[in-house]
Amino acid sequence: MKRSPLIVALHYAMLIALALLCIAPIAVIFTTSLRQQVHIFAEPLNFIFTPTLENYRAVLEEDKFSSYLMNSLFVGIVSTAVTLVLGCMAAYGLARFRFPGRNTVAYATLLLRTVPLAVLAIPVFMIWNQWHLVNSLWGLVLLYVAVNLPFTIWLLYGFVLQVPIELEEAAAIDGCGPIQVFVKVLLPLMAPGLAAASIFTFRIAWNEFILALVLTDRHTRTLPVAASLFITDMGVDWGKVMAMGSLIAIPPLIFTFVAARQIITGLTAGAVKG
Amino acid sequence: MRTSPWIPAFYVGPAVLIMAAACLYPVLSAFQLGFFDWSMGTPWSDARWVGLDSFVSAFSNPRVWSSLWTTLLFAAVCVSAEMVLGVALALALEKPVRGTAFFRTLFILPMMIAPIAVGLAWRYLFDAQFGLVNAVLGLFGIAARGWLADPTLAFAAIVIADIWQWTPFVFIMMVAALANVDGAVIEASRIDGAKWWQMTFLVKLPMVMHVIAITLMMRLIDAFRVLEVIYVLTFGGPGDSTEILALHIYKTAFVGQQLGAAAAISVLLLLVVALLSWGALRLSNPLKNDR
Numbered sequence: 001m002k003r004s005p006l007i008v009a010l011h012y013a014m015l016i017a018l019a020l021l022c023i024a025p026i027a028v029i030f031t032t033s034l035r036q037q038v039h040i041f042a043e044p045l046n047f048i049f050t051p052t053l054e055n056y057r058a059v060l061e062e063d064k065f066s067s068y069l070m071n072s073l074f075v076g077i078v079s080t081a082v083t084l085v086l087g088c089m090a091a092y093g094l095a096r097f098r099f100p101g102r103n104t105v106a107y108a109t110l111l112l113r114t115v116p117l118a119v120l121a122i123p124v125f126m127i128w129n130q131w132h133l134v135n136s137l138w139g140l141v142l143l144y145v146a147v148n149l150p151f152t153i154w155l156l157y158g159f160v161l162q163v164p165i166e167l168e169e170a171a172a173i174d175g176c177g178p179i180q181v182f183v184k185v186l187l188p189l190m191a192p193g194l195a196a197a198s199i200f201t202f203r204i205a206w207n208e209f210i211l212a213l214v215l216t217d218r219h220t221r222t223l224p225v226a227a228s229l230f231i232t233d234m235g236v237d238w239g240k241v242m243a244m245g246s247l248i249a250i251p252p253l254i255f256t257f258v259a260a261r262q263i264i265t266g267l268t269a270g271a272v273k274g
Numbered sequence: 275m276r277t278s279p280w281i282p283a284f285y286v287g288p289a290v291l292i293m294a295a296a297c298l299y300p301v302l303s304a305f306q307l308g309f310f311d312w313s314m315g316t317p318w319s320d321a322r323w324v325g326l327d328s329f330v331s332a333f334s335n336p337r338v339w340s341s342l343w344t345t346l347l348f349a350a351v352c353v354s355a356e357m358v359l360g361v362a363l364a365l366a367l368e369k370p371v372r373g374t375a376f377f378r379t380l381f382i383l384p385m386m387i388a389p390i391a392v393g394l395a396w397r398y399l400f401d402a403q404f405g406l407v408n409a410v411l412g413l414f415g416i417a418a419r420g421w422l423a424d425p426t427l428a429f430a431a432i433v434i435a436d437i438w439q440w441t442p443f444v445f446i447m448m449v450a451a452l453a454n455v456d457g458a459v460i461e462a463s464r465i466d467g468a469k470w471w472q473m474t475f476l477v478k479l480p481m482v483m484h485v486i487a488i489t490l491m492m493r494l495i496d497a498f499r500v501l502e503v504i505y506v507l508t509f510g511g512p513g514d515s516t517e518i519l520a521l522h523i524y525k526t527a528f529v530g531q532q533l534g535a536a537a538a539i540s541v542l543l544l545l546v547v548a549l550l551s552w553g554a555l556r557l558s559n560p561l562k563n564d565r
Contacts, residue, residue: 003369011371018363019380022442025395026383028406032398086289093285102282105290107555112297114551116499118520119540122527123303124296130318146296149289178281207388209502214528224390228506231394238398245391252386260379263386267443268450271488 033242055243072222074137076206079144083201087152095160113150121214135217144205152197158270159193196266199255223248307537314531328538338539341522348518349497352436357490360444368452381442393506396435425515428508432516435503444489451485491554498547519543
């Protein structure tokens with residue numbers, strides 16, 4: 001059906017208005033990070049100003065910044081890798097085998113996804129104390145793997161089901177062992193699901209604040225925790241805070257633009273087709 | 275395939291072990307911890323058994339109930355606004371135009387940004403003296419107000435931030451659901467002379483009802499998990515007007531240093547979330563497409 005130009009124009013007007021609403025607060029983070037302190041306080045609606053990298057220089061020169069960055073990268077990358085491997089295996093096991101306790105595992109996994117992290121932080125603080133995992137990046141990795149597995153398993157479960165079992169059987173007849181079938185047949189077909197799962201896992205591990213705040217010290221701090229320290233009783237150093245916020249926002253933004261299709265598929269997988 | 279039980283154990287076991295050790299065991303420990311008086315910084319061996327005392331004082335603490343009420347109100351207002359806005363926008367923008375994929379990329383940006391950065395951005399936007407919100411309102415001749423200093427306005431501020439971040443999620447879910455509706459049904463009802471509203475409310479929406487239900491439940495459960503944006507934006511203030519239950523738990527544990535008491539309150543929040551999750555499982559039934 002052909003739509004009238006007026007309707008199409010309205011459609012675009014709405015899309016642009018919504019896009020502006022979505023972007024405005026993010027744009028504020030970036031533009032504020034480029035302003036001098038005096039201008040931040042004086043003229044909020046003045047969009048024409050001389051940008052300065054002064055705030056970034058101040059943030060990057062904090063002696064600990066590079067160690068916070070390395071902590072965040074380590075936690076993000078390691079927990080994403082571990083979550084993907086274990087999540088993939090578990091999704092395959094749940095989708096392809098009938099075994100006692102299978103339903104219990106599946107439903108318990110989904111219920112774990114709903115636990116508020118504030119609730120988790122308290123007992124974890126106690127247990128990590130006993131296990132000597134407090135102030136260790138591995139303690140954080142273990143937690144992020146655990147909290148990301150439910151969603152990853154759920155997401156990948158749907159992708160495994162979409163792969164015809166006949167393909168696996170054919171490969172088995174051709175002489176592949178179970179591991180080979182998994183690696184050579186299944187993994188390539190699940191690539192979009194793996195991409196989505198890795199983005200979601202990395203996003204949580206990179207962005208997460210409350211567990212990192214409770215479980216790290218000044219050596220193991222991640223970037224979000226470091227950013228929160230710019231808020232003090234003396235007020236907020238907005239220029240530096242926003243520079244730090246921008247630096248934290250950059251990796252997820254890049255992922256979003258590179259893999260928007262996978263992200264949207266990942267968000268809607270299962271729910272829409274179910 | 276007939277296989278030995280060791281093969282599924284090999285695939286599922288490691289994930290189950292990690293979830294059990296780092297998620298299930300801590301959650302169960304929260305129940306146990308509620309029976310002890312334990313302060314931060316002291317060894318666990320110094321913890322004192324207090325029986326049900328923490329639970330009794332938690333459930334008789336008016337601040338706990340007021341923060342539960344704030345949580346319920348926050349979740350109800352945010353989620354209903356997000357559902358209505360998200361579904362309406364998806365219906366209005368359902369048919370793709372050139373550049374739709376690009377716009378959808380922009381729409382998922384809010385939920386990808388770190389909550390800590392989202393909280394900071396909104397705190398800056400709502401600032402009384404130099405915030406953009408007051409500046410824009412000023413253009414329309416509306417007097418500046420102290421958004422984060424007034425209890426009602428502060429509550430509005432955390433709601434606005436949540437709606438900004440999560441309406442796109444509902445929108446994306448609904449657009450995907452509507453795109454999956456069988457075109458032949460729509461065509462048939464058009465030939466039968468269905469009006470616009472009949473098409474929307476009697477044909478399209480009923481066909482995507484299961485996605486609406488799942489989206490609603492996901493948003494509800496996540497609304498009870500919100501903490502970081504509010505932590506940065508208001509830290510529960512002014513007074514305790516934006517103190518949701520998760521934040522109250524955090525403050526009791528890590529500001530007041532009463533981990534046992536906080537664990538007892540956690541049980542209350544877990545009960546609320548467990549009820550919701552049970553509803554969500556009933557509705558979404560993730561294993562139903564089994565073979």
